[in-house]
Amino acid sequence: MSVSKHPIALRLEQQVGGATRLLATVMALPLVDGIFPALVLAGALTTTTASGATAFSPVGIVETGLLIFGGSATMAVILAEMDGTPREQVKSVLLLGAILIPLAAVEAALAGTIESLLNIAIFERFAGLVIIAIAAKTASAEVGKYLPGPAVIIGLGLVASFDPAGAQLVVDLDPVTVLAGAAAAGVGVAFALGVALFGDQLRGKVDIDLFRFGSSVALAMLALTVLGIMNTQYPVALGVLCVTAVFSYDPGGSDDADVVDTAETPDAAGTAGAVPDGGDDSQSAGDIPQSAVRRADEEEEDSGPAYGYPGEDDSRAPWL
Numbered sequence: 180m181s182v183s184k185h186p187i188a189l190r191l192e193q194q195v196g197g198a199t200r201l202l203a204t205v206m207a208l209p210l211v212d213g214i215f216p217a218l219v220l221a222g223a224l225t226t227t228t229a230s231g232a233t234a235f236s237p238v239g240i241v242e243t244g245l246l247i248f249g250g251s252a253t254m255a256v257i258l259a260e261m262d263g264t265p266r267e268q269v270k271s272v273l274l275l276g277a278i279l280i281p282l283a284a285v286e287a288a289l290a291g292t293i294e295s296l297l298n299i300a301i302f303e304r305f306a307g308l309v310i311i312a313i314a315a316k317t318a319s320a321e322v323g324k325y326l327p328g329p330a331v332i333i334g335l336g337l338v339a340s341f342d343p344a345g346a347q348l349v350v351d352l353d354p355v356t357v358l359a360g361a362a363a364a365g366v367g368v369a370f371a372l373g374v375a376l377f378g379d380q381l382r383g384k385v386d387i388d389l390f391r392f393g394s395s396v397a398l399a400m401l402a403l404t405v406l407g408i409m410n411t412q413y414p415v416a417l418g419v420l421c422v423t424a425v426f427s428y429d430p431g432g433s434d435d436a437d438v439v440d441t442a443e444t445p446d447a448a449g450t451a452g453a454v455p456d457g458g459d460d461s462q463s464a465g466d467i468p469q470s471a472v473r474r475a476d477e478e479e480e481d482s483g484p485a486y487g488y489p490g491e492d493d494s495r496a497p498w499l
Contacts, residue, residue: 198260199271205252206275206367210282213333214313215360217306218243219290220299221405224359233355238414240362245420246398248279248367251317251391257374258382268375276368280361287360291353298340305336307406314398317391386427393423 209215218224223243226236261268309332316323374381400416403409 198256198262199275201260202253202256202271202371203275203278205256206248206279206371207282209247210279210286212329214309214329215243215247215283215363216286216290217302217309217333217336218247218405219287219356219360220294220297221303221306222299223306223401223405224287224363225355233353235355235359235362238417240359241366242397242401242414242416242420243363244366245370246394246401246416248283248364249370251387251394253367253371254374254381254385254390255387257371258378258385259387261375261378265376265378268378269372272368272371272375275371276365279368280364283364284357284361288352288357290360291356296341296343297337298342302336302340303405303407305332305339307402308332309336310398310402310405314395314402317398318395381428384429384431386429390423390427393427394420397423 222236223239224236225233225239228234257268257272261271263271309329312323312326312332313329315326397416397419400409400419404411404416409415
């Protein structure tokens with residue numbers, strides 16, 4: 180398996196510390212940077228019927244839950260950083276879900292409240308731009324350095340779409356919008372639970388970097404849908420994510436292969452013979468060819484586990 184070495188993820192891990200807190204930060208980030216309220220305001224979770232009523236959008240809820248609250252970052256944290264048994268990991272995810280889902284419902288309610296203050300047609304454009312920015316940051320940290328943060332784009336969108344003429348300071352607790360927001364967060368929590376439950380089967384067989392890149396493409400497809408550029412009733416973003424999951428999974432991959440190869444590698448020094456201080460059954464130090472000694476030293480250096488991130492020579496995943 181390729182453990183993600185994305186610079187943003189590494190920097191976030193250093194700042195937060197602790198696998199559970201890192202998972203909480205990753206999954207709660209959409210609630211903090213404004214991307215989730217922006218999607219709610221853009222109508223990504225609901226649809227409008229012919230009679231003008233608001234109805235659930237199952238595809239939008241699943242796409243938002245998997246791409247915004249779940250995705251490659253959540254998978255990477257659970258597989259590469261969290262310790263303990265699957266039961267312990269499930270308990271941590273459930274505890275996080277008990278906090279995340281109500282917060283998502285509250286933000287969905289507040290998003291519906293401020294909808295009367297905005298020109299939604301203008302704000303939807305900024306909602307699509309913020310998704311594209313997040314997709315670009317996910318795909319490449321180098322490109323992400325030159326892009327503004329999601330909070331900045333959302334702030335500009337609020338300023339550009341503010342419409343004081345229709346301002347109404349009334350709390351609009353639309354039950355459909357609130358439940359849709361909670362359901363989207365629930366889909367993300369369910370995704371995290373699935374990864375925690377099947378972590379032993381996924382660990383070593385999922386290419387996190389490939390899954391991360393595919394998730395960024397799926398986010399871009401979602402942004403095109405929100406912007407209205409790709410007018411289709413088909414769940415294109417969800418389809419891209421499913422295809423990415425299939426291609427990033429390698430059933431034949433295993434971390435145990437490296438350990439077996441190391442264990443079965445014959446010790447060159449042992450093959451050449453031991454060199455004790457004295458004895459009749461062993462060769463003397465002078466009888467050992469220098470090439471065998473150099474080979475033994477090289478294999479001894481290579482046999483040591485290099486705990487690091489992919490890209491380093493002979494690096495191994497941290498959980499080994």
